[in-house]
Amino acid sequence: MKALFALAALLPSLTAFAAGPTTNETPEHAARIAWWREAKFGMFIHWGLYAVPAGEWKGKPVAGIGEWIMNRAKIPVKEYEQLAPQFNPEKFDAEAWAQLAQDAGMKYMVITSKHHDGFAMFHSLVSPYNIYDATPFKRDPMKELSAACAKRGIKFGFYYSQAQDWHEPGGMGNEWDFKKDDEKDKDGDYDKYLQGKAEPQVKEILTNYGPICLIWFDTPRHMTAERAARFEKIVHDLQPNCLVSGRIGPGSSSDYDSEGDNHIPGTVRAGDWETPATLNDTWGFKKDDHNWKKPEDLIFKLCDIVSKGGNYLLNVGPTAEGVIPQPSQDMLHEVGKWMKTNGEMIYGASPTPFGEELGKPTDRKDNRNRVIFDVYKEWRCTTKPGKLYFAIFKWPGENFTVPFKGQVTKAYMLADKDKELKVTQADGKTTVALPGQQTDPVASVLVLETPETASK
Numbered sequence: 480m481k482a483l484f485a486l487a488a489l490l491p492s493l494t495a496f497a498a499g500p501t502t503n504e505t506p507e508h509a510a511r512i513a514w515w516r517e518a519k520f521g522m523f524i525h526w527g528l529y530a531v532p533a534g535e536w537k538g539k540p541v542a543g544i545g546e547w548i549m550n551r552a553k554i555p556v557k558e559y560e561q562l563a564p565q566f567n568p569e570k571f572d573a574e575a576w577a578q579l580a581q582d583a584g585m586k587y588m589v590i591t592s593k594h595h596d597g598f599a600m601f602h603s604l605v606s607p608y609n610i611y612d613a614t615p616f617k618r619d620p621m622k623e624l625s626a627a628c629a630k631r632g633i634k635f636g637f638y639y640s641q642a643q644d645w646h647e648p649g650g651m652g653n654e655w656d657f658k659k660d661d662e663k664d665k666d667g668d669y670d671k672y673l674q675g676k677a678e679p680q681v682k683e684i685l686t687n688y689g690p691i692c693l694i695w696f697d698t699p700r701h702m703t704a705e706r707a708a709r710f711e712k713i714v715h716d717l718q719p720n721c722l723v724s725g726r727i728g729p730g731s732s733s734d735y736d737s738e739g740d741n742h743i744p745g746t747v748r749a750g751d752w753e754t755p756a757t758l759n760d761t762w763g764f765k766k767d768d769h770n771w772k773k774p775e776d777l778i779f780k781l782c783d784i785v786s787k788g789g790n791y792l793l794n795v796g797p798t799a800e801g802v803i804p805q806p807s808q809d810m811l812h813e814v815g816k817w818m819k820t821n822g823e824m825i826y827g828a829s830p831t832p833f834g835e836e837l838g839k840p841t842d843r844k845d846n847r848n849r850v851i852f853d854v855y856k857e858w859r860c861t862t863k864p865g866k867l868y869f870a871i872f873k874w875p876g877e878n879f880t881v882p883f884k885g886q887v888t889k890a891y892m893l894a895d896k897d898k899e900l901k902v903t904q905a906d907g908k909t910t911v912a913l914p915g916q917q918t919d920p921v922a923s924v925l926v927l928e929t930p931e932t933a934s935k
């Protein structure tokens with residue numbers, strides 16, 4: 480800690496951007512989150528009963544994200560429960576899922592242990608409304624996944640919907656079967672649900688599945704500081720190293736912030752944050768959603784996010800058979816291919832010391848009143864001590880010029896480390912003579928080595 484501050488004082492221009500001390504930085508926090516700052520790229524998985532209707536109810540498509548179908552179609556609990564006996568994901572293969580995450584270069588996995596529909600995807604003794612007791616599957620896929628991840632050194636974490644539970648009279652969100660949320664809170668039903676189901680289930684997921692790297696709480700409706708603190712205490716009492724996501728509730732000291740879904744800030748953002756994102760337009764599987772992103776888009780977003788100081792938590796929505804959709808698999812393999820050569824600029828990297836390459840604010844705002852940026856897509860930069868990495872998305876031809884005026888000791892492409900490139904500097908800028916052609920069809924990565932004390 481002390482050393483870091485001393486270093487920061489000496490090298491303001493580079494370390495100001497490092498993923499270093501944040502406002503809530505305590506020694507415990509710094510130790511807990513070190514792996515996450517290194518990891519940068521994780522797999523999110525939304526999997527539950529909603530994969531059975533897959534976006535369609537009684538023959539009609541239901542608009543919106545797949546895991547919200549119960550809410551969007553106002554399906555009564557008694558009807559939605561009928562999905563459980565139909566859920567038999569016999570093609571589920573924990574090894575294959577963990578292998579896909581590894582092939583993509585992802586370092587952690589976060590899966591829905593219980594989403595807003597209230598159905599537990601693990602063997603829970605707290606409620607029989609779970610995959611082990613209520614479906615013909617009779618397996619605990621979370622046990623299998625935690626083992627498959629451990630085998631590969633992939634960290635394993637759980638999403639848990641602490642506030643919304645549409646299956647329970649006291650849970651938030653279901654006002655078509657039960658009372659209004661305000662009344663549930665006033666009448667004590669909510670705390671009864673929290674203490675009778677959510678809190679004990681969070682204890683279960685922290686007890687029965689080995690080391691849990693993080694709990695991703697969500698949509699903290701009617702969560703007070705006091706209620707959030709109860710969850711936080713459970714997590715840290717049972718697993719002191721487990722991170723707590725930003726959506727636990729007000730007033731709590733979560734370990735990092737989540738941006739709004741699929742949202743990437745326009746500029747470098749200080750502190751620990753992530754962008755949770757989809758591959759199409761849903762989290763939970765929808766059979767009619769074919770609006771897949773392109774692999775090159777994913778690689779750009781990964782570089783964009785890391786160059787702004789964040790993590791990328793990228794979602795897959797497996798089918799009711801237990802299969803990750805083929806287009807998702809194909810895209811992740813493409814990203815993995817790029818990561819194999821270029822992952823060095825991602826893992827453990829700090830944000831860009833520049834910023835002008837990121838884009839500029841427009842005078843327009845989005846529906847959440849955030850300024851919309853005109854995003855430039857020529858290149859992105861990340862840093863490590865003594866190194867500047869440039870992912871070049873628009874190959875400029877012979878020369879690549881960046882606004883760097885510090886000393887450069889060596890320049891090369893990550894795809895061809897032995898071939899030194901010629902560097903010239905003038906007018907506060909550095910120009911590198913690029914190889915004859917790009918080293919990657921999406922983003923070729925250039926490295927500039929600098930003395931560790933260089934500043935821009």
Ligand code: JFZ
Pocket residue numbers: 544546547697698738739740755762
């Ligand atoms: C929530 C869930 O309701 C959704 O089903 C999914 O699990 C997603 C990852 O999280 O949806 C949100 C929550 C917060 C924001 C956006 C969507 N937000 O803060 O912008």
